[in-house]
Amino acid sequence: MIPKVNLDRFFLRIGSCTIYLGVMGSMSAINAKRLQELQTTKPKKKFQSYFLANKWLYIMLIPGLTFLFIFHYIPMYGIIIAFKDFNVVKGIFNSPWVGLENFKYLFKSKDFYIILRNSVSISLLRMFWGFPVPIILALMLNEVRHIHYKKTIQTILYIPHFISWVVIVGIIYNFLSPSTGIVNYIIKSLGGEAIAFLQDERYFRSILVISDIWKESGWGTIIYLAAISGIDECLYEAAIIDGATRLQRIRYVTIPGIASTIIVLLILRSGSILRNGFEQIFLMYSPLVYDVADVFETYTYRVGLREGRFSYATAVGMFQSLVGLILIWTTNRLSRKFGEGGLW
Amino acid sequence: MKKLLAMLLISVLMVSLFVGCSSNTSGSNPTDKPTQEPAGSSTGNDNPGDSSSAPEEQDNELYTFKMFANFTPAEQSEADKSFFAAVEKANNVKIELEVPPATNYAERLQIMMAGGDYPEVVLFPGERDKILLDAVENGVVIPINQYLENAPNLMQYTYNISWDSLKFKGDDQIYGVPRTSIARADGYIVRKDWLDNLGMTIPEGGAVTKDEFVEILRAFTEDDPDGNGIDDTYGFAANSDAEGNMGPILTWPFGLNGWQKADKGPYEYMNLQFSKEHDNFKKALEFTRDLWAKGYIDPDWPVTKRETAIERFKQGINGVIGEFSGWVAQYITDMTPIFPDVELTYITGVKDDNGKVEGGSFGTGFWGLWTITSSAEKPERIISVFDWMLSDEGWPTVNYGPEGVTYNVEDGKMVATDLYAKYSWGRAILRRNNDPAFFIPLSTSEEMKPKLEKWLSTCIEQAIFSKDRGYRPPAADDPVYIDYQKTMNQAISKIIVGERPVSDWDQILDEWYKNGGEAYIQQVNDFIKSVEGQ
Numbered sequence: 001m002i003p004k005v006n007l008d009r010f011f012l013r014i015g016s017c018t019i020y021l022g023v024m025g026s027m028s029a030i031n032a033k034r035l036q037e038l039q040t041t042k043p044k045k046k047f048q049s050y051f052l053a054n055k056w057l058y059i060m061l062i063p064g065l066t067f068l069f070i071f072h073y074i075p076m077y078g079i080i081i082a083f084k085d086f087n088v089v090k091g092i093f094n095s096p097w098v099g100l101e102n103f104k105y106l107f108k109s110k111d112f113y114i115i116l117r118n119s120v121s122i123s124l125l126r127m128f129w130g131f132p133v134p135i136i137l138a139l140m141l142n143e144v145r146h147i148h149y150k151k152t153i154q155t156i157l158y159i160p161h162f163i164s165w166v167v168i169v170g171i172i173y174n175f176l177s178p179s180t181g182i183v184n185y186i187i188k189s190l191g192g193e194a195i196a197f198l199q200d201e202r203y204f205r206s207i208l209v210i211s212d213i214w215k216e217s218g219w220g221t222i223i224y225l226a227a228i229s230g231i232d233e234c235l236y237e238a239a240i241i242d243g244a245t246r247l248q249r250i251r252y253v254t255i256p257g258i259a260s261t262i263i264v265l266l267i268l269r270s271g272s273i274l275r276n277g278f279e280q281i282f283l284m285y286s287p288l289v290y291d292v293a294d295v296f297e298t299y300t301y302r303v304g305l306r307e308g309r310f311s312y313a314t315a316v317g318m319f320q321s322l323v324g325l326i327l328i329w330t331t332n333r334l335s336r337k338f339g340e341g342g343l344w
Numbered sequence: 345m346k347k348l349l350a351m352l353l354i355s356v357l358m359v360s361l362f363v364g365c366s367s368n369t370s371g372s373n374p375t376d377k378p379t380q381e382p383a384g385s386s387t388g389n390d391n392p393g394d395s396s397s398a399p400e401e402q403d404n405e406l407y408t409f410k411m412f413a414n415f416t417p418a419e420q421s422e423a424d425k426s427f428f429a430a431v432e433k434a435n436n437v438k439i440e441l442e443v444p445p446a447t448n449y450a451e452r453l454q455i456m457m458a459g460g461d462y463p464e465v466v467l468f469p470g471e472r473d474k475i476l477l478d479a480v481e482n483g484v485v486i487p488i489n490q491y492l493e494n495a496p497n498l499m500q501y502t503y504n505i506s507w508d509s510l511k512f513k514g515d516d517q518i519y520g521v522p523r524t525s526i527a528r529a530d531g532y533i534v535r536k537d538w539l540d541n542l543g544m545t546i547p548e549g550g551a552v553t554k555d556e557f558v559e560i561l562r563a564f565t566e567d568d569p570d571g572n573g574i575d576d577t578y579g580f581a582a583n584s585d586a587e588g589n590m591g592p593i594l595t596w597p598f599g600l601n602g603w604q605k606a607d608k609g610p611y612e613y614m615n616l617q618f619s620k621e622h623d624n625f626k627k628a629l630e631f632t633r634d635l636w637a638k639g640y641i642d643p644d645w646p647v648t649k650r651e652t653a654i655e656r657f658k659q660g661i662n663g664v665i666g667e668f669s670g671w672v673a674q675y676i677t678d679m680t681p682i683f684p685d686v687e688l689t690y691i692t693g694v695k696d697d698n699g700k701v702e703g704g705s706f707g708t709g710f711w712g713l714w715t716i717t718s719s720a721e722k723p724e725r726i727i728s729v730f731d732w733m734l735s736d737e738g739w740p741t742v743n744y745g746p747e748g749v750t751y752n753v754e755d756g757k758m759v760a761t762d763l764y765a766k767y768s769w770g771r772a773i774l775r776r777n778n779d780p781a782f783f784i785p786l787s788t789s790e791e792m793k794p795k796l797e798k799w800l801s802t803c804i805e806q807a808i809f810s811k812d813r814g815y816r817p818p819a820a821d822d823p824v825y826i827d828y829q830k831t832m833n834q835a836i837s838k839i840i841v842g843e844r845p846v847s848d849w850d851q852i853l854d855e856w857y858k859n860g861g862e863a864y865i866q867q868v869n870d871f872i873k874s875v876e877g878q
Contacts, residue, residue, distance in 0.1 A: 088457045088475050089482040105823050111830065173652075178643040179578065179661065199646045199841070286588050286646045287837035290830065302587070303826055308474030312823075 082315040088308075095311075102315035111299065116274075119295040122205060122281075123273045130213045131269065134220030135262060139250055141221060142228050154225075157218025165215075165279040172211055172284070173198070204289045208280065223265065224258055231257035263335050267343055271328035274320040296320055407725045408438040410463035412456060414449040414712075415769040423750050423767035430746040431770075434738065435729045457484070462717040465726055468520070469712045471509055472816040476715070480512045480519050485715040487517035491724045495731035501776040503527065503709040508875050509813040510713060521730050522710035524777045529596065529693065529703025529807040531799070533672060534560070535663040536687035538569035538577075550692035550802055551701045554597055554631070557694050561640040564663035579640040581662035583653035589833040590646060590840055592628035593635070593666075596703035597696045599624045602810025603868060611865055613811055613872045618865060620853060629839050630846050637842055646837065658682070664691075669799035670783035673792055690795075692802040701806045708814045709777060733774045742770050743782055751786055760786040780804060813875065817867030825860030832856055 051058065077092070082102055084095040106112055137157065144150040160168070175181050176197040184194040197203045235253045244252065278297035285293040296316055304313025332342040415424075420443070432438055442463060444452035449469065456462070457475055462484060468476045479485045492499060498521060506522035531550070539545065542563050546552065552560070561579025563569065569577055584590050592598070599616060606614035609621040616624040635641050642648065642662050657665040658679050667675075669690050679686045693701035714730065716723045732738040744751050744758060745767040751758045764786055775782055780800045788796060819825055835852045838844040853861075 087478050087482070088454055089478045089484050091458060091460070109823070109827055111827055173644075173647065179576075180644075194643070196643060196646075284647070286584060287590065287830075287834045288646050288841060288843075290834050294830075302830070303823075306587070307821070307826060308478075 079314065079318060081311050082318045084311055086311040086314070088310070098311070102312050103319070105312065106315055106319060111294070114291065115294055115296055115299050118292060119274050119276055122208060122276050122295060125205060125209050126212055127269060129209050130217065131266065133213055133217040135224055135258075137217060138221040138224035138228060139254060141225060142254065143246065143250070154221070157221060159218070160215045161219035163215070165283055168211060168215060169280070169283040172207065176207070198284060199286065199288045201289050201292045204285070204293055208284065208293075212280065223261060227258040227261040228254060260341055263341065264343060267328060267331045267335060270331045271324040273327055274323050404436060406436055406438060407722050408440065409465060409720065409726055410440045410442060411465040412442045412453070412463040413467045414446055414469060415443050415772055416446045417768070418443070418445050420769065421763070421766035423745050423763040424769040426746050426749045427741065427767065427770035430741055431729065431733070431738075435725075435732055437725060437729055462719045464717060464720040466715050466717055467523070467712055468715055471708075471713055471814055477512060479715070484717055485519050486718055486720070486723065487519055488521070488716060488723065488727060489516065489518050491727040492518065494724065495727050497731045497734040498727070501734045501778065503777050505809050505813055506709045509708040509815065514874070520713035520715040521727070521774070523712045523714060523773065524710045524775050526775065526777055526780060526782065526804055527709045527807045527809065528668070528800075528803040529701075530666065530668050530803050531690055531692040532664050533657070533667045533669075533675060534689050534691055535564070535569065536689040537683070537685055538564060538663050539689070540687070541569050541571055542567055546689055546691055550690060550799065551695050552691055553695050553699075554594070557594070557691070558635065558640070561635060561664060562638070565638075565640045569663060570660060577660070578642045578662045579664055580635070580642065581653045581657040581665040582641050582645040583648045583650045584646060587833070590837040592625075592632040592840070593641065594631060594694055595628050596701070597694045598628040598631070599696060600628060601702060601808055602704040603812040603872060604810070611869050613869050614865070615810075615812070618853065618856070618861065620850075626846055626849050629836070629849060633840050633842060633846065636840055646841065669796060669803060672796065673785070673788055690799045692799055693806055702808055703806055704808060704810050708809065730774060734776055739776060739779075742774065743779070744786060745770060758786050811872045811876065812868050815868060815871045817864055817871065819860050819863035819867050822860045822863070825864065828856060828859035828861075
């Protein structure tokens with residue numbers, strides 16, 4: 001029987017796999033530290049007895065690893081279609097090999113450079129404006145003393161994350177419409193001319209970045225809040241005794257306390273520099289803004305999936321993943337070099 | 345300490361595991377279905393003709409087959425169930441339906457094809473789909489010529505041009521039953537209450553000239569047709585196509601009717617959009633660009649999809665929308681809660697410079713096709729079911745649903761029951777190509793019926809087929825050609841909104857010829873000559 005693979009999910013998996021590995025990596029880093037401590041305090045203790053002492057932890061790891069192996073590693077064999085002329089009916093193994101044909105075509109395509117430029121620039125814009133926002137929000141939330149007030153704000157901040165892009169883009173359309181949108185209504189009532197925001201290359205990327213920040217930054221605070229709550233209270237007490245103001249406590253205790261988390265997330269983020277997500281851009285763009293909005297995901301959809309060129313789509317996906325891998329590796333190296341620790 | 349962080353990471357991981365799990369189950373669902381009879385289904389190499397070695401004998405055994413189809417709504421209603429029961433009873437078959445959600449039909453189709461367990465009957469939404477051509481190439485979809493000999497109704501009520509377009513290999517073999525619909529060149533639904541407010545009328549014949557069309561759009565934009573004292577209406581409800589591209593809102597009145605015999609130029613057949621010798625397309629671009637600049641077209645057009653355009657018309661933002669006349673009654677029903685006094689009428693078409701209305705029908709007279717796969721043991725029985733649906737006995741059932749369920753006959757007239765509104769699947773299988781009554785629902789009011797009949801017959805009369813028969817030449821698969829499509833579509837959009845001059849079109853067309861366009865035109869020409877010569 002021919003094995004079945006759901007291609008687009010497969011790529012999602014490869015993407016999420018990187019994150020899993022990251023998370024797993026950071027966990028094993030924690031474990032490794034503990035192991036090191038154990039080994040330094042009791043140098044004679046053998047690994048075997050260590051293993052036996054922690055056997056339940058290892059047993060609990062099995063389902064997760066099995067899942068990872070079955071659904072994330074086994075399907076990876078499908079990546080070979082990037083080097084084949086994949087034919088759905090013939091299946092993955094029986095399709096003819098074409099070598100690097102798909103990659104050659106990708107690099108030859110004159111769209112490639114536009115898409116690469118757009119992907120990187122949108123991604124960098126998101127990182128530059130979007131990455132600090134959850135950190136700032138988390139720091140601010142942490143200073144809120146009224147517990148109910150804090151919880152309410154947190155919930156309000158999370159909610160946009162659970163709204164799908166389809167709905168959000170619908171809302172954006174309705175807000176920014178040159179004919180019926182409230183923003184243009186205000187502009188017009190102030191005596192201005194209606195602006196077709198979504199049809200204008202000058203505004204498009206800003207709208208992408210702002211809507212992304214609005215949707216995801218609240219959700220992003222969770223991990224920082226968790227990191228903040230892990231900071232030893234004694235440090236704050238000592239700081240207070242030393243006469244540190246609230247801002248000084250944030251500057252000298254909280255921020256250094258979550259620095260390693262920030263670094264880890266930044267490294268992970270750098271790995272997805274060529275990834276901008278499909279839905280948001282696909283739902284918002286039009287031929288009028290292709291020059292600034294067309295990214296790998298939308299290009300793959302139009303040229304690869306709609307035209308039934310799965311091999312090509314896979315090759316593009318593989319290229320993105322490879323670049324991501326190289327970037328993660330590089331940033332990790334840099335981070336370790338500058339003494340901030342890394343993912344591994 | 346760090347425990348909390350670790351706990352959080354673990355819970356994030358757990359949550360993602362569950363998310364991952366659920367997506368995996370949904371992805372692999374269809375392939376978990378029990379394997380059907382082994383009859384050569386996994387290889388697809390068996391000779392499809394084998395099973396029909398003795399077709400002459402009347403086969404009266406109950407025959408069960410699976411049908412992989414796309415129907416909406418997703419839930420099968422009681423009316424639809426009784427329709428299939430009627431089909432099964434009349435043909436002594438059992439039809440096992442597999443109907444994936446319409447929104448990801450294409451994806452499910454791919455998974456099914458990759459899986460290797462083929463249902464006997466598969467609906468392909470487009471005759472140019474690569475996956476269909478792959479399936480034909482690999483023998484998964486079988487030719488049906490020999491069975492069609494015993495299918496007089498199918499032959500009678502299907503356009504010849506539709507059969508032509510299913511000869512994928514360039515020989516006489518036909519690879520599917522076209523899901524025929526009546527070929528029409530549709531016009532525009534117009535707000536009659538707005539026209540009345542402005543003292544305007546549609547000419548008796550239903551068609552208007554380009555100037556009259558523009559005047560209606562102008563008045564709807566500038567003269568406050570809804571009388572609310574606010575400048576909040578527009579003329580034309582335009583939308584981008586499924587791929588997000590824009591194009592001229594009027595093409596037919598500029599002689600752009602797909603592939604026809606060329607009166608000049610190096611090629612015998614030409615789609616005037618691509619002709620260097622004709623400026624029809626430039627004129628059409630100019631016309632639309634002018635309307636856009638004056639603000640007579642919905643300013644949200646570039647980011648408006650079809651559904652949104654319909655919605656905006658129904659919300660009273662726009663006054664004219666290109667639409668099938670059969671929907672007028674439905675539009676009125678939908679709009680009445682917002683505008684209790686709404687009235688709609690229909691422009692059947694816009695005249696060209698010779699005062700004639702002529703328009704290219706969609707595709708080749710059908711929307712998708714039913715294929716029979718190599719899994720089918722008795723393809724002749726499947727074809728006979730399709731044939732029955734178009735027979736005098738089966739057609740009323742297809743059209744209106746089973747008598748006694750969706751309608752009753754009272755005083756010689758068909759009267760719809762409550763279930764009639766829920767009957768839809770049966771109507772999306774096959775249609776006779778010459779029965780406009782199909783588009784006039786039983787529930788249509790007596791007042792609306794004659795109007796609808798007139799509009800419909802006009803739209804059917806003025807339809808002409810594009811001679812390319814939906815053919816997708818190999819040149820269209822050339823990556824260079826595919827890439828240039830984007831540049832071209834982008835340019836068309838920019839010309840329309842005034843970011844580029846119309847004169848740029850010459851240069852764009854030159855580039856198109858260089859990027860595979862020339863081969864494209866040549867191959868389409870060769871194809872048309874080969875079928876027209878028959």
